[in-house]
Amino acid sequence: MKLKEARKKIASIVASLREQNKSESELYEKAKHWIDVESKSHWDKLNLGEDVSELVKIIGTSAAEIVWEYNVMK
């Protein structure tokens, strides 16, 4: 999943879970952590000039898993 698309999708999942009063659920925590930490975790390495292509793939996959879990839960 591309990061730009993933950021928007995970943000809407966070909003949706909050609306359903599920802001204490494991999925909500996971989605918030993805937005606040995981989605930015490659930036420091990039700033040092390191190759982050594999890390970006992992971050994208992690977002896709959150979307999948959310869709299954619905």
Added chain:
Amino acid sequence: MNFIWPIDDQWNHCNVRSVLQRPDIEPYWTELYQAINGIQWDDLINLHNHEHNHRMSMSVAISERIDNQLTELGAKDNVSIFSDKLVDGKDRYRIWKKLGPIAIDYAFGHPDGLRWKLNRLASSIIPNRHSMENQCQLGVLIVATESLRKTAKFDAKANWETAIEDLNIMAAQLQAPIFIMGLKNPETFTMIDYGKGKKPRSYVKKLV
């Protein structure tokens, strides 16, 4: 990300200062300003340098980040103001973001776009002959101050100063509470434009 606050008497359009304190508005307003204040410039700089450095300015990184923050709050995207079909068959009266009773848009482009967006925000609040699908109570237009506009290399001239002046000039027409959120320059970065056709086109450098 900070914005110009508090609201001065000079730009307290339709007494927007007291509207922000109304019980039906205040909880949404609090969420909105906390979301904007919560945006870190470091994140914006990284977002630009690593994902939007083919662009001359930071405007896309800023609007994308605000978009995501508002989506996370549950703001609805691109909603129709009117339920009637308009003559051209297109839905040109839309709100970029609707957070409860607040209509939100941003103007980082041409000043004509800024004036159109002011009008559109007012149209989402003031009743008219068209039936409203999403009537709002307050409009918020997000713009850069001139200082930020220059530093973040927005090439178009829309800025907070122009928006305030336009709002005053069109005060009689825009009879709806509209808050112009002027994003401040943090003065923590400078931007290098390498020129058209260069890759990357630009780079944001943090000041030590």
